[in-house]
Amino acid sequence: MPESQQAAQFQAKVDAEQKIEPRDWMPAEYRQNLVRQISQHAHSEIVGMLPEGNWIGRAPSLRRKAILLAKVQDEAGHGLYLYSAAETLGVGRDEMVSQLLSGKAKYSSIFNYPTLTWADIGAIGWLVDGAAIMNQVMLCRTSYGPYARAMVRICKEESFHQRQGYDILVTLSKGTPEQKAMAQDALNRWWWPSLMMFGPSDKDSPHSAQSMKWKIKRQSNDELRQTFIDRTVPQAEFIGLQVPDPKLKWNETIQHYDWGEIDWEEFNQVIRGNGPCNAERMAARRKAHADGAWVREAALAHAGKKAKRSAA
Amino acid sequence: MNQQEALFRFALRMGDNSVVLGHRTSEWCGHGPVLEEDIALANIALDLIGQARNYLTYAGEVEAKFRASAPLRTEDDLAYLRGEREYLNVHLVELPKGDYAHTIVRSFLFDAFHLPLQQALTTSKDDRLKGIAEKAVKEVAYHLRHSSEWLVRFGDGTQESHQRAQNALEDLWRYTGELFAADEAEELLAKAGIAPKLADVKQEWSATVDRVLKEATLKRPADGWMASGGKKGIHTEHLGPMLAEMQTLQRSYPGVEW
Numbered sequence: 001m002p003e004s005q006q007a008a009q010f011q012a013k014v015d016a017e018q019k020i021e022p023r024d025w026m027p028a029e030y031r032q033n034l035v036r037q038i039s040q041h042a043h044s045e046i047v048g049m050l051p052e053g054n055w056i057g058r059a060p061s062l063r064r065k066a067i068l069l070a071k072v073q074d075e076a077g078h079g080l081y082l083y084s085a086a087e088t089l090g091v092g093r094d095e096m097v098s099q100l101l102s103g104k105a106k107y108s109s110i111f112n113y114p115t116l117t118w119a120d121i122g123a124i125g126w127l128v129d130g131a132a133i134m135n136q137v138m139l140c141r142t143s144y145g146p147y148a149r150a151m152v153r154i155c156k157e158e159s160f161h162q163r164q165g166y167d168i169l170v171t172l173s174k175g176t177p178e179q180k181a182m183a184q185d186a187l188n189r190w191w192w193p194s195l196m197m198f199g200p201s202d203k204d205s206p207h208s209a210q211s212m213k214w215k216i217k218r219q220s221n222d223e224l225r226q227t228f229i230d231r232t233v234p235q236a237e238f239i240g241l242q243v244p245d246p247k248l249k250w251n252e253t254i255q256h257y258d259w260g261e262i263d264w265e266e267f268n269q270v271i272r273g274n275g276p277c278n279a280e281r282m283a284a285r286r287k288a289h290a291d292g293a294w295v296r297e298a299a300l301a302h303a304g305k306k307a308k309r310s311a312a
Numbered sequence: 313m314n315q316q317e318a319l320f321r322f323a324l325r326m327g328d329n330s331v332v333l334g335h336r337t338s339e340w341c342g343h344g345p346v347l348e349e350d351i352a353l354a355n356i357a358l359d360l361i362g363q364a365r366n367y368l369t370y371a372g373e374v375e376a377k378f379r380a381s382a383p384l385r386t387e388d389d390l391a392y393l394r395g396e397r398e399y400l401n402v403h404l405v406e407l408p409k410g411d412y413a414h415t416i417v418r419s420f421l422f423d424a425f426h427l428p429l430q431q432a433l434t435t436s437k438d439d440r441l442k443g444i445a446e447k448a449v450k451e452v453a454y455h456l457r458h459s460s461e462w463l464v465r466f467g468d469g470t471q472e473s474h475q476r477a478q479n480a481l482e483d484l485w486r487y488t489g490e491l492f493a494a495d496e497a498e499e500l501l502a503k504a505g506i507a508p509k510l511a512d513v514k515q516e517w518s519a520t521v522d523r524v525l526k527e528a529t530l531k532r533p534a535d536g537w538m539a540s541g542g543k544k545g546i547h548t549e550h551l552g553p554m555l556a557e558m559q560t561l562q563r564s565y566p567g568v569e570w
Contacts (some may be wrong), residue, residue: 077351293350
């Protein structure tokens with residue numbers, strides 16, 4: 001079958017809301033686009049363990065410690081599902097990991113911001129996971145089957161993450177003046193970076209139009225960002241926190257919030273590696289990988305010997 | 313020492329062993345040698361912290377009975393507001409995590425002790441200890457399987473992994489004596505049928521160690537000088553900094569909800 005005909009059939013299948021499966025024909029760009037997006041998503045889960053991991057040792061109660069550990073463990077699990085989903089497109093986990101470690105592959109820039117107080121753990125759950133959920137709920141209906149199925153599992157756990165984050169801030173906001181200030185400070189620092197998580201504005205988003213056509217993405221960056229703002233602002237008000245945007249105002253006519261302007265220069269700088277923690281995050285991942293090399297070699301060597309013995 | 317006080321010290325020690333090892337184990341989260349191990353170790357740390365919560369809650373309740381004048385201490389009061397001289401865990405669990413061989417060998421030496429201890433506690437005459445053990449025993453069986461399998465992989469893996477595992481065994485062996493050195497509380501509870509005789513636990517521990525080390529082609533170190541003191545609150549220098557980290561928020565902002 002000529003490629004143009006295959007491409008037409010592929011698009012017809014996508015348009016008919018049928019899932020594309022690993023053995024199906026797909027355009028090379030579709031495959032590349034997915035590998036880029038899924039591996040970036042997997043890396044984000046893994047790097048995302050670091051800022052929260054920073055507080056496991058200092059969690060203020062055994063209950064909070066257990067919840068935070070469970071959450072970070074979930075993220076490792078999400079990384080695994082996503083690497084597996086990407087592997088169905090013909091790229092191995094080792095290759096993806098080495099692309100992360102060499103700096104070739106990206107991860108979500110939000111994880112290049114530091115967690116400075118316990119309230120940041122709340123803010124990450126509430127805002128960062130909250131923003132991620134917007135994307136992930138949409139991705140449950142993405143056109144590539146394995147990715148969509150991984151997302152369904154991930155979304156269930158993410159909503160627990162968001163609740164635990166908000167719960168931390170609810171508790172702080174009912175606490176002492178110092179605790180309230182801690183919560184407000186965390187919102188001040190995490191609000192704008194969270195809005196940046198939705199990516200560039202639609203007019204500047206290089207991959208968006210094609211991804212929408214292929215139904216990899218189903219809502220634009222700006223649409224998702226607006227939905228997130230509309231949902232989150234009342235949650236902030238409910239616990240007496242002020243969103244750090246002087247232009248934020250409910251617009252009765254359009255039934256959405258009007259809001260200020262993202263500092264895209266900051267966004268671009270962090271993507272280029274100049275965020276507060278880019279170097280630390282990569283150093284931590286490289287160290288874990290290098291320190292673990294002998295462990296992985298031992299496991300392989302033992303498995304090889306065992307297979308040989310049972311064959312003999 | 314009366315039985316209530318012995319029970320308090322025993323529950324406290326069980327809780328301290330679990331919270332300290334749980335904390336140490338959680339230090340790998342995000343830094344493990346392979347993603348599957350990040351997940352496994354977080355799982356084990358979670359089990360241990362869950363066990364610690366049960367034991368410390370119980371310890372607080374027992375204490376309130378025999379020390380009527382003192383206010384009831386919660387799991388968090390006991391975990392976050394005691395200094396290192398009041399912690400009663402064994403030295404083995406408080407040592408720094410070291411390389412992955414030290415982490416695995418430490419876990420193995422502890423798990424091989426912890427499993428028969430929990431198994432024995434499922435027949436304790438104390439209902440609370442029995443109840444905690446019934447849940448814990450399944451978790452600890454998994455911990456021992458995890459650490460044993462890795463120890464075998466190391467011993468039977470590469471030359472480097474074999475050497476690292478053997479080194480860790482030599483380094484940590486001196487901390488195993490304390491596991492079985494019964495103090496007054498443990499002797500009293502053994503007589504009352506509330507906790508097992510540690511000599512019996514040691515027999516099972518020793519058999520497990522021999523079996524797994526044989527499969528791993530590792531050498532059992534000779535028993536030499538054994539460290540002790542943890543059970544009396546005399547610790548290594550490593551516990552203080554760990555508690556300083558763990559307790560920082562509770563100490564900096566006393567008496568608030570988190």
